[in-house]
Amino acid sequence: MINSSHWVQLYSVQARLKFLNLHVYTVFMLVIQDLVKKYGDFTAVDHLSIALQPGEIFGLLGPNGAGKTSTIATIVSLEEPTSGSVKVFGFEVADSPKKVKSLLGYVPQEIVNHGYFSVEEILKFHSGYFGRLNNKKQIHFLLERLGLMPHKDKKVKHLSGGMKRRLLIAKALVHKPKLLLLDEPTAGVDIELRNSLWEFVRELRDSGVTILLTTHYLEEAEALCDRVGILHQGRLQKVGPTKELIQDLTFRRVQIKTNLSAEDLKKVKGEYSLMGSTLNFKIPSEESLGALLAKTGLPLEAILDISIQEGSLEEAFLNILGRA
Template sequence: MQSAFQPVAALRVNDLKKDYGKNQAVKGVTFSVKPGEVFGLLGPNGAGKTSIISIIVTLEPATSGCVEIFGVDVAQQSRLAKTKVGWVPQEIINHGYFTVEEILKFISGFHGRRKNKDRIDYLLHRLSLWNHRNKKVKELSGGMKRRLMIGKALVHEPKLLLLDEPTAGVDLELRLSLWKFVEDLKKEGVSILLTTHYLEEAENICDRVAVLHHGELKKIGPTQELVQSLTSRMIRLHFKREIRPLKHPYLTLQNQMMAEFSLPSATGIGELLNDLQLDLRMLNDIQIIEGNLEDAFRFILEQQK
């Protein structure tokens, strides 16, 4: 039961399972997306990300388990649930005959909003499609088509946005403008669930992430906490001259002028230097390489082998 002080989750996925024949694509996945949060669903190809999204948007029925969008069960009240969610599919969809503006009007009408010019004009400007609004969709570049798909997902001002690999095959400039847009949407209070292969981007943009592997959730948590708990920091000490062989449990490599250590993220460099009892005047430089989400992701997948 929801307590009076806990806002209803933007998305709640509870013990969700999806079988395609004998293939168990999703094997009992549970997570929530909080209101106003950017949540990253990460995992290698075939992990089950798109299957979960397909169930959220009622494109596919769940085998068992349930999904709620702002407290609305998607299987029992699919029409109401659909008014609350916008979805940008992984595959680009082509609507050859229609213009950009016609498509947005059409989708808006589908959502019961026939007088939605302000919102459509806003999105055309915001997605840099204004000058292309009278072009047929088939005339658009790949990047423009993707921007149109984002516009389609947002015409009805949903409070939850699902982005399935929004930056796959998208050039750097568009990727950056897309992430900026995601940040703006977040500021407006939109909750976002995204899947992406670009872990560096996920690390920058996601408040929390979950790692899915073979249909099971392996880890979930605040992005920075996950990185810190699962990665080590690499410390390289560069010396002014050749030094004696060092002994330390975290030492991974030493040559004449350099020693490399792999420290648990919680360990400070002061502690290391103290342990080594080095004359600090011998140090020429200290290089610190912090672990990142990609390292954490790799570590989680390694553990599954």
């Protein structure tokens, strides 16, 4: 009989194989199929389907109110799906909520206050909740790695917002889950903490943890996510590898500084805007610089400088929302 710990081992082996670029076959860690979540008559999640591959960081993106937290809430069984299926490691959440909770780590968007207890006490209680009573090594690793060690004896009510956020992350990881759900992990944290959290999330991914994060902060998604899904009014508008999505949906901006006279500038071919003797082009992401230069007919000696600005996820996102 295969039990859940066998599954976890199997998935983590696959995550490592993927890390080594050995794609034997793909098993999904989290499969959401045709999920609908309604609050009364209001549909917050509208027939959403996504599947997470082992060892990837997947970003669920969307403006406020898009349905990101509602989706996460159904995965951790805080909310019941109105219809559809959510499976974690092959377990249907609605049928095995406790099992699923023990297999994943969840960092909520809202900071929950356990003011009276100390940082270390909370991590110990939480470990106990998962049946891990002797978990000092993992707790100390997390305290150390998340910069909480100097604060371990402080009561939570005396922690700063950033520290509370780190504690939430430590809490989600005490039982070494292979699937981590982060709901807006860096909302309201300073740049330094944000960068160190990004680094930690990448480290977790590289050690074989699969990560689903939600964010409305597109720079974060572009820096972190292997794949993204864009949610708008509960509907998935687009899903794909982050880089491909940017390429498909944005332009490259090429600025060519020349030493041409007004007269010679008139002879340059193609569509561009002019600023003095500098030409600004907007070309498809797949078009090469060589092809552009050949088209313009610019003599090489007339080119003083070239700068290229690639498209961003933010641009791609606005493009999609504009069409939605």
